[in-house]
Amino acid sequence: MVKTLSRANYPDLPFYPERMIQFGEGNFMRAFVEWQLQQMNKQGLFKGSTVLIKPRNQGMGPRLDQQDYLYTVLINGIMQQQLVNDREIITSVSRLINPYTQYDDFLRLAENDELEFITSNTTEAGIAYDPDDRLDNGPQKSFPGKLTALLYRRFELGKKGFTIIPCELIDRNGEKLKEIVCCFAHEWNLGESFLKWLDEDNIFxxxxxxxxxxxxxHDKATELEQELGYEDKYMVMAEPFLLWVIEGPEWLKERLPLAKAGLNVRVTQDMTPYRERKVHLLNGPHTAMVPLGLLAGLETVEEVMTDPSFSRFVNLLIENELIPMLDLASEELRSYASAVQERFNNPSIRHELTSIFLNSISKFKTRLLPVMQRYHQEKGQWPELMTLSFAALLLSYRGDRLQRQDSPEVLAIFDEAWSDQGTVAQSILSNSNLWGEDLTQLPGLVESLEANLRQLEVVGSRAALEHRIGVM
Ligand SMILES: NC(=O)c1ccc[n+]([C@@H]2O[C@H](COP(=O)([O-])OP(=O)(O)OC[C@H]3O[C@@H](n4cnc5c(N)ncnc54)[C@H](O)[C@@H]3O)[C@@H](O)[C@H]2O)c1
Ligand SMILES: O=P(O)(O)OC[C@@H](O)[C@@H](O)[C@H](O)[C@H](O)CO
Structure with missing residues (x-):
């Protein structure tokens, strides 16, 4: 019988005062921001904890209170050819507030002068405006609504503002969040002086x-608990690699000394090149490998990378179709691409293709389609591998494919298109709601996708892919 993870069982673990508020209590943030706070705290550089806010009134969420807000982060993988296998009990979470049952506690955070940072990860869906949110019927439904209420309380108390660093994977996340907060400030008639304070005393x-x-x-929890010597319902597995790029003022390096603690964090004036590099060279290959891999019966990124044909596909995709289309120094791109391949090869981490497959249409649109179009403009032809993957995506969204997971609207568009097999590519590409434009206007794309679809249906994903990598 293993013991539970609690402060009573581990009385020597340190406590830190609250210096940060975080909207979202998901796995990613607990292995990313909280893990980094822990690294700073161990070196005496931050000496602070974060208070987590449950952003939605849905499900229980992690009951971290049952473990006194302690949990384990397991870092596993290969980094610069070195095997990393670290385990650490994270002590940088002070508590979790559920604003749906503890709204007063939530607003009371505004009174604490030691709180100076706010972070968030509420998924891509979280930074959204909800017209039904009001100041006086809290808790507001949306994350920006809750944030506006908290900021307004802080303003009313005459206190200094916050440094707000959202981590949602949407472009210009800080600007979008500020825009919605300002929108609520107008809608709720919070006054010009609040808007001025918002602008001058806070940084987004x-x-x-x-x-x-x-x-x-899930696959090795019991074995890990035996090894750790305690039960932990909220342990999180992560890879060793980490990068956090923050567009912010120079003084942030001192106030939040992440880089000083040896963490791969860049404070910069312009994060655009970092975003382009990551979205196209990491998320792009992920998005491209998934429909082909799933159609071939593969389940994880590791299976893709240990399969000679599929790993060659990933390599050629990066080398021939992605890197030449990106406007960054090629040395930097190559070194990032090589780190990405090392990360994809991580044998310790089971990264399910189905989890990457979720909402793949919008992912293909932002991560691969712009590069495909650039390639076509420059070379006058459609890139073989991305086009094959695009066709595999259309096939994977056919109604009989159980792994597809997207919004009901997107799935309905595909069901309608697949009702006539002869015009499926034409019908899907012409739908501007999916792509933001009518893709049938791009010369030769429909024909190219139709040919790829036929081949995928006749010979299957593996043979079609092997044919492509053989001819390149
Ligand atoms: N897991 C990864 O490898 C990884 C890496 C980088 C970025 N991300 C991004 O981080 C996000 C969270 O991933 P995770 O692995 O922590 O997932 P998770 O399911 O563990 O956590 C999701 C969090 O978002 C909140 N949330 C979900 N929908 C919301 C909504 N509509 N409004 C407000 N809050 C909402 C949940 O309450 C929870 O706090 C994802 O969007 C993902 O794209 C994940
Ligand atoms: O998180 P998603 O679902 O938007 O995309 C799937 C993966 O590409 C993604 O989670 C990466 O692993 C992550 O972005 C690495 O930082």
Missing amino acids: CCSLVDRIVPGYP
Whole structure:
């Protein structure tokens, strides 16, 4: 019988005062931001904890209170050819507030002068405006609504503002969040002086996060608990690689000394190149490998990378179709691409293709389609591998494919298109709601996709892929 993870069982673990508020209590943030606070705390550089806010009134969420807000982060993988296998009890979470049952506690955070940072990860869906949110019927439904209420309380108390660093994977996340907060400030008639305070006393930083966090290690939890010597329902597995790019002022390096603690964190004036590099060279190959891999019966990124044909596909995709289309120094791109391949090869992490497959249409649109179009403009032809993957994606969204997971609207568009097999590519590409434009206007794309679809259906994903990598 293993013991539970609690402060009573581990009385020597340190406590830190609250210096940060975080909207979202998901796996990613617990293995990313909280893990980094822990690294700073161990070196005496931050000496602070974060208070987590449950952003939605849905499900129980992690009952971290049952473990006194302690949990384990397991870092596993290969980094610069070195095997990393670290385990650490994280002590940088002070408590979790559920604003749906503890709204007063939530607003009371505004009174604490030691709180100076706010972070968030509420998924891509979280930074959204909800017209039904009001100041006086809290808790507001949306994350920006809750944040506006908290900021307004802080303003009313005459206190200094916050440094706000959202981590949602949407472009210009800090700007979008500020825009919605300002929108609520207008809608709720919070006054010009609040808007001025919002603008002058608070900083909304755009940021880009990068770390693969598959979450709770279901496949080896029992074995790990035996090894750790305690039961932990909220342990999180993550890879060793980490990058956090924050668009913010120079002084942030001192106030939040992440880089000083040896962490791969860049405070910069312009994060665009980092975003382009990550979205196209890491998320792009992920998005491209998934429909082909799933159609071939593969289940994980590791299976893709240990399969000679599929790993050659990934390599050629990066080398021939992605890197030449990106406007960054090629040395930097190559070194990032090589780190990405090392990360994809991580044998310790089970990264399910189905989890990457979720909402793949919008992912293909932002991560691969712009590069495909650039390639076509420059070379006058469609890139073989991305086009094959695009066709595999259309096939994977056919109604009989059980792994597809997307919004009901997107699935309905595909069901309608697949009702006539002869015009499926034409019908899907012409739908501007999916792509933001009518893709049938791009010369030769429909024909190319139709040919790829036919081949995928006749010979299957593996043979079609092997044919492509053989001819390149
Ligand atoms: N896991 C990774 O490898 C990884 C890496 C980088 C970025 N991300 C991004 O981080 C996000 C969270 O991933 P995770 O692995 O922590 O997932 P998770 O399911 O563990 O956590 C999701 C969090 O988002 C909140 N949330 C979900 N929908 C919301 C909504 N509509 N409004 C407000 N809050 C909402 C949940 O309450 C929870 O706090 C994802 O969007 C993912 O793209 C994940
Ligand atoms: O998180 P998603 O679902 O938007 O995309 C799937 C993966 O590409 C993604 O999670 C990466 O592993 C992550 O972005 C690495 O930082």
